Amino acid sequence: MKLMNFRRSRLIKLILVGVLVIFGVTFFLPKPTGIETQYQKRKKAAPLPVFKDKVLGNFEPAVADVVDKRKPGEGGFPYHTPPKLKNNVAHSNMEYGMNVVASDHISPNRTIPDMRLQECKYWDYPTDLPTTSVVVVFHNEGLSVLMRTVHSVINRSPRQFLKEVVLVDDYSDKENLKGELETYIARNFPAGLVRLLRNEERQGLIRSRSYGAEQSVGDVVLFLDAHCEVGINWLPPLLAPIRANRYTMTVPVIDGIDKDTFEYRPVYHGGQHFRGIFEWGMLYKEIEIPEEEIKRRKHHSEPYKSPTHAGGLFAIDREYFLKLGGYDPGLLVWGGENFELSFKIWQCGGSIYWVPCSRVGHVYRGFMPYSFGKLAHKRKGPIVTVNYKRVVEVWMDEYKEHLYHRRPHYRHLDPGDLTAQKALRKRLNCKSFKWFMEQVAFDQPSKYPAVEPPDYAWGEVRNEESGLCIDTQFKGQNERFSLAPCLKDQRGRSGEQQLVLTWHKDVRPAKRSVCFDVSSSDVHAPVMLWSCHGMHGNQLWKYDTVTKHLFHPITANCLDCDAKSHEVFMSICDSDVRTQRWLFEHVNETALANW
Template structure:
């Protein structure tokens, strides 16, 4: 009996053990299938996958670099909050603002490792990125930047990038002459054990050529350019790299938040549900436009990247070899401006693409003014250097029809010497690049809605008063503001007035309109190119067709307003005088 009971209990134990093992096997099988699903192969169109696993919990793992926990740190500027200097520091603040275009004295008080607001869409925490993202060089070119501002850029990159992906931070000094930048920088970066590398130009090259040099010298598979006054946000790098990992001809652009130039407050650029992309007007000013539905509807999630015709210029990621295959930037572009368009048109027209990445956020300090001059490079050139750059770009990439829009909007550009673009045109045909019409129809299809084709100018130049021989002038004021009358200087700029075939009077990107207060500089109505003005070639009067009155100059006060037309009154007579670059 005793044996029997023992036998039975032994048997039931065996059954229990077998059952247990079976359960374990089933459990392991279930787990393994679950793993298979999460071990995603990253061949989706976005080379990443939105998972609903709880985050933040990964420090790294997959390609992520989400923080374990968000630290609440106390101190000046922590959390991206604005920092206000004491009254007795105001002199330093003013001095540094006039030297750098930003309050470097304020920046000096804020930790180089400060925390900032995570401005991403909440969805962004839940993306999984590939583990083997390409190694990356972050290239920062600088000319006379504030010490703490430059180094906070470096610290933020080191602190918020996955170390296994970040190959190096490459600092390229464009011939700065500030003592601290010349002397102390090598010593400072030693603490980064070789992760931060510094090279210097032996003469001033301007930011465009300096970036091309940085690209050549970089060691990473991907290069990311940043201005020297940025702070990168949480897990900024993997989302920028994933689309390039999928396709090496994609260039990616982070969403750019603002850092206040007075208080260093870190501010999200716009709210959760809105997306913008880079476009341009016909004078080649960079503009942003809400992303058209046609683009958004191709995506499944609101935080996915979307296509953009162009970008602001400073902050982007690109496969290094691809960038060099495209000839880097046109070496004929000087110092500043237009290079963002050159690269964008080149990429799109020659088979690549540009994507803006909502889950990658980087803050940038917008300065109050440009604190540096263009150096010797500008002195060698006749005419405004930025317009010369634009001319090179449009002469290379635009079709004839579109070139005409540029020359209508910027009439003096026709007479500027842009140098030789043979190499650029050769590159364009060697890479079998598409024409601009293709780009306008397939990529930048929202541009013409905002900036329609421009009717030709009937007149452009100075608009001179016959009575006093002085010129209509914006005085450089922002609209809405009264137009004034000034000594004619012959340089154009604020005195370069255009009258187009549809009755619009324009100065630069603005329009001239009239109300009860007088003749005013105003914002042109978006999407329109017509206006109320009718110029009489014989009487030299400028009629407002709606008010049925003419532009008149007050003989005593010089105030400009609409008056009942009097064709014999010299104070209502205007003559257009064409001007040429000096």
Template sequence: MIYHGIYRRKFINKIIILCMLSFLIGYGVVFWFTQSSNIQDSAIETGYFYSNKDSRSAKKNFSSKIEVLEALIAEDEKAIVPNLGENGRAVRIFGEELKQAEEIIKKEAFNLPLSNKIPYDRKIIDARHPRCLTKKYPSDLPSASIVIIFTNERWSPLIRTIYSVINRTPANILKEIILVDDASTLDELKDKLEYYISTRLPKFVKLYRLTERSGLIKARLHGARQATGDVLIFLDAHCEVGIKWAEPLLARIKEDRRNVVVPIIDVIDDKTFEYQNNGGTYDFEVGGFTWSGHFTWIAVSDEEKTRRKTAEAPTRSPTMAGGLFAIDRKYFWEIGSYDEDMEIWGGENLEMSFRVWQCGGVLETIPCSRVGHIFRTFHPYTFPGNKDTHGINTARTVKVWMDEYQRLFYNHRPDLKDIDIGDISKRIELRKSLNCKPFSWYLKNVYKNKFIPDEHAEAYGRVRNEVTNNCLDNLQQDEDEKINLGLYPCHEKLYDSQFFSFSLNSELRREFSCAEVLPHTHEVIMQKCNNSPWQKWQRTNSGALVFLMTGECLDSAGVKISGTLHVAACDKFKPTQKWTWDNYS
């Protein structure tokens, strides 16, 4: 009896010890898993909803709401006009309907009432180059995970984006469509969207919810972490993909996993929903940047046209717009994904563009892939904290990647020079670990025709008339358009509006625009540089600026503040024709 009692106590003690060990091990696993999740998504994931249910379970989950949800969906479908906007045709509205649409456009930044009438699965034009139509692609292309993030995206453009991907992407390469909702507040994007996905879309369409507004960068990172396809293809939530859009992208990545590729981005008109092919079938633009840190479209250089040989061949692009691109999933992480300390939106596209090129990759536009995109004139949603996230994110990019050329960025944005941009040590370490090249290499080998205002110039800085102490000034005009060359009191410091160069190519110019003369009025205007004789000047030892086509000199006589400069007969004794520069090379 004593023996059995001792045995029983020992047995009970072992059970207790085993239970405690199990608890500690279990707690450790949970703690490790939680910490791992926090390491990956600490900034965004306090919880998410993942929808990948069949219709039966959806009816069970929404059993008390089915009637209401079906009625809402039926109401949307009732508004659709069959064949409206078919083949990407423009749809024009008039009268009271137009007035109502114009008011909504002020809020939504596109014609929402018209979008709601156009079928989700409309056909669009085939804008590809004729030689693209006969191209053959490998049968063993890598699989694609399509990542689409959104916040308060309106229903019809979002659903149209999804259907265009489903209908125009072969099943054997479409691994999944990953939707990441960045904490939307619109009712139509809550139960209604979950129910619609569950009952009407294929199981490979998956919805993840972020419970806190996190921004484009962190939302995309979340989507990329869920992806299982060989290639990540990021799309905006207001697109329509073209015929055989995915195959050319995947084929190029299959050739070399370091190729980061973008489609030609065509325009879907924000008011008429007309599908407009970018540059026609034969001509298109690629990505550039401004020294102020913004993306811009530029023409394909003559050198690149020669290198690629044919118009439909992959075309090197110095930067990308960032909304639509494809990248090998493993390479995405190897090369540094996104800068996770960037906030919300802005600057991430230039950061990735510079990083890809400087760290051994190639960024290309693939002409045989075309995707339509609604370009909106403003953001119809808010940015938390009302911060200049674009500026701060770009300053992070500049500090890490642009080396000594950051001076040109800070000339445009002196307000950002001493601002707190957060810790960039991890990104600097990434650059070192990837053995990346300097920004000077990028300018010499990738963006060869990028104008460097203080290097490609005989003189640069403020251009001052000594008599009046007034300077050449762009008068804050939009330089995407033809503008007048103005006069304004010289600033104490050099600011962007008064930064001019006299180029080694005999141009009086700014970053993209050059001075020329209107023949009938003799007024001086700034227009896109085109290397024409009408943009050639001479700088004399006496300080005159001579327009070579007529032999006349830049003159400020009679020009009021904010007025337009002109040329007049040269007179070396006339003080209003004498100009000095801050710097001479």
């Protein structure tokens, strides 16, 4: 009996001790932060976006925009600057990398076309989405271009979700970006809605964005470039995935705005979805989404996963962004920050989604119209190159060797002190790059293998009839190129005549990632330069070693030229026409035989 009582009392004591331990552990566990509490409340609340076929969504405009085609640029139509202003236009292009003269004639509140999938109009989004600070960094931007960006955000965003627009002036020296800008903001926008911050010295895009995020007050920070126009109902689709999971970055689909005419047009056609990736020389690329992502979604308009993003436009929970350390403060100006943030998000437990129902137009400049200034002297080596070195050394583990194999000189560059970034990775308990490649970017090696197959042809491309060479002349995206005297025939001339018919079956300048692109099957259709996408289509070419034709399968036409005007264009293939015969300096006949 005594033994039983002893055991019973001992059992009671053990139970009491257990209760006290559980209470103590619960009491001393770290409490949720403010943002975590808000997130938990939203998550409990929480309907996801709901698709209602043929029923207009809850944030869709009830009335479509009225387009007055008499006004310059309305409806996203091109505006052609009067010939009498051609000198002003030329000066503007040199100063800004775009035609700001045309922009000055176009309303800051202009209408633009709705480029979304039809499905996008039928989504209802939660009404308790997080508030947003839109951060726009600018340096010597055209005032009308910058203000059109701001007007479009305010005009097309539900006011209950738009906390503020934060403009960060990265030490501009143009007079109209000083007092005139401040006056414009005061007169045209509600008090406090647009805030202007000014750097006291040049910091570059990356650091200025981090500063803007630190100073903003919205739940979400949404970065835009200074030359954008947002589309209809663009904001709720970006916020809804973040509301569901605050460790999510969302990226809009980007449309193009012509730098000369400000025509608004889609970059992607036919409802195809692409996602961000990279090749091992650290060039950003895009490829079609894999079958796994297509099957995962019920609707074609739903967000989908992407390994990387282009860098300019995205939304992310503000406190989560800061918890990740924002951008690496050792990255200067721009370059590599998109990879650094992408790898960091995925490897440290987050995710990136592209959002088809959010469209944002972006002006692609012909060239970068400003220098890095004093920032260039703070770095031992080219700024962008050293940025890449910092990224690969911190995040890519043994996979960095693929970059060093292609760019041997990177190995010997000084990336600066990486101690803090490596400690951040360890503190956040981030996964390996091997995990990233196997679980997230699993489709990358099929498009951009670590060991690349040989190219089909390379060197100068000489026209048999004229004896002239194709010269891309360092032209930019959406620009045409022409013939020029071959550099090997004329010493002292400059140009860009080393071309490659790559193993991707596209044609590009040897040291750049812009490709010959044909979007029309018309006779005399122009050949443009466009960012290489590796998806064939408009950029697919085949060289015939017998006829010497550069054949474009998608249009079934051949590359042709005018020997007098030096123009390059497409024509119906004819083996008797000597202007269609092209002689590559070097040809890999074995590879071409197996094309």
